[in-house]
Amino acid sequence: xxxxxxxxxxxxxxxxxxxxxxxxxxxxxxxxxxxxxxxxxxxxxxxxxxxxxxxxxxxxxxxxxxxxxxxxxxxxxxxxxxxxxxxxxxxxxxxxxxxxxxxxxxxxxxxxxxxxxxxxxxxxxxxxxxxxxxxxxxxxxxxxxxxxxxxxxxxxxxxxxxxxxxxxxxxxxxxxxxxxxxxxxxxxxxxxxxxxxxxxxxxxxxxxxxxxxxxxxxxxxxxxxxxxxxxxxxxxxxxxxxxxxxxxxxxxxxxxxxxxxxxxxxxxxxxxxxxxxxxxxxxxxxxxxxxxxxx
Numbered sequence: 001x002x003x004x005x006x007x008x009x010x011x012x013x014x015x016x017x018x019x020x021x022x023x024x025x026x027x028x029x030x031x032x033x034x035x036x037x038x039x040x041x042x043x044x045x046x047x048x049x050x051x052x053x054x055x056x057x058x059x060x061x062x063x064x065x066x067x068x069x070x071x072x073x074x075x076x077x078x079x080x081x082x083x084x085x086x087x088x089x090x091x092x093x094x095x096x097x098x099x100x101x102x103x104x105x106x107x108x109x110x111x112x113x114x115x116x117x118x119x120x121x122x123x124x125x126x127x128x129x130x131x132x133x134x135x136x137x138x139x140x141x142x143x144x145x146x147x148x149x150x151x152x153x154x155x156x157x158x159x160x161x162x163x164x165x166x167x168x169x170x171x172x173x174x175x176x177x178x179x180x181x182x183x184x185x186x187x188x189x190x191x192x193x194x195x196x197x198x199x200x201x202x203x204x205x206x207x208x209x210x211x212x213x214x215x216x217x218x219x220x221x222x223x224x225x226x227x228x229x230x231x232x233x234x235x236x237x238x239x240x241x242x243x244x245x246x247x248x249x250x251x252x253x254x255x256x257x258x259x260x261x262x263x264x265x266x267x268x269x270x271x272x273x274x275x276x277x278x279x280x281x282x283x284x285x286x287x288x289x290x291x292x293x294x295x
Contacts, residue, residue: 001148001265007174007213008037008260010046011238011251013221018047018062022071026078032258033082038108039147039263041087043219043238044155044178045101047071048091050232053225055131063093067112072104080110085145087152089178092117094134101133103152103178105143114143118154119163126184126230129156140166148265152176158203158216162289168210169278174263175206177216182234185222196235204245211272213263215240220254243271 010028014021025042032040045051051059064071071090079086085108092102101121105114117136121129140163142151151172157163158177167175181199183192199216207214220236239250240261248261272278288294 001173002038002146003266004262004264005039005147006035006037006260006262007039007041007215007240008032008035008258009215009217009238009240009249009251010040010042010258011217011220011236012043012046012256013234014046014049014219014223016049021047022074026074028256028258029075029078029084029086030082032260033084035258035260037084037258037260039085039087039145039150039174041152041176041178041215041217042089043217044089044180045091046089046178046219049223050180050219050234052128052132053126053223053230053232054228055128056227060093060099060132063091063099065093066090066102066104066115072106075104076106076110076112079106079108083108085113085147085150087176087178089154091132098134099132100136101129101154102136103154105145105150105152108146113145114141116141116152116154118157120156120160122156126225126232140170142167142170142172148173148263150174150176152178155179155181158199158206161206161209164206164210164212164214168212172212173265173268174213174215175210177203177214179216179218179238180234181218182232185231185233188233192235196237200237200239204241204247207241207243208245208275209277211243211268211275211277213240213242213268218251220251220256243268244275
């Protein structure tokens with residue numbers, strides 16, 4: 001594990017052309033690496049617009065198999081060229097009728113270091129993910145890479161402290177949350193500020209409670225579903241925070257951009273020594289956490 005390394009997040013908008021999206025992602029990874037980043041994360045399902053605004057069986061054709069998809073093959077080459085670790089989210093076709101929202105962890109030599117399938121699947125107006133995605137079955141793991149031990153979860157996972165805790169207990173020094181989250185335009189004026197603040201706050205809480213760095217990378221831009229007229233305004237504002245929840249870097253709402261920050265393992269150790277939350281856990285008293293609800 002490197003004592004310090006720079007991590008970067010790619011915040012981008014998506015077109016209907018997968019080739020354009022992949023080329024843009026590759027170019028932004030190279031820019032991030034040129035700026036010194038050695039660990040780079042792309043947004044959730046960056047290869048396409050956010051298609052879950054409607055339920056349409058034809059959209060399953062957008063899925064790719066792991067690890068032999070064009071997306072993963074291309075990004076393995078980019079990772080090797082730039083000597084950077086890349087977190088590459090994909091819409092995964094596992095088998096006929098079995099699809100996942102997933103992410104590959106590509107090491108700095110271009111080899112596959114790990115794979116994660118989104119565990120928590122939402123179902124809300126214009127976020128009809130349960131129609132498309134089978135819940136993940138790989139657990140909340142951490143993966144060894146050339147820079148250190150890391151973990152990725154995906155979007156809706158970011159609301160669940162259990163996932164963050166288990167990833168941290170598996171040894172991750174940084175948790176990534178590739179994301180596609182935004183406002184319904186007709187709700188933004190009433191609920192928008194509170195929604196964004198809750199999203200930001202809960203993830204900073206994961207950093208504090210677990211003594212880890214947290215990095216959330218979102219898409220940006222207004223996406224309209226041509227068949228239904230549904231609209232989502234993705235709020236951008238990708239960010240990286242440290243184990244005290246201190247914001248190290250934050251993106252704008254509307255711009256495509258790269259943000260970065262240094263991950264300092266010694267700083268993580270210092271915070272955990274002074275805030276020993278993992279030491280003081282009462283693991284003998286948490287058995288009921290596996291119940292749906294306690295009557």
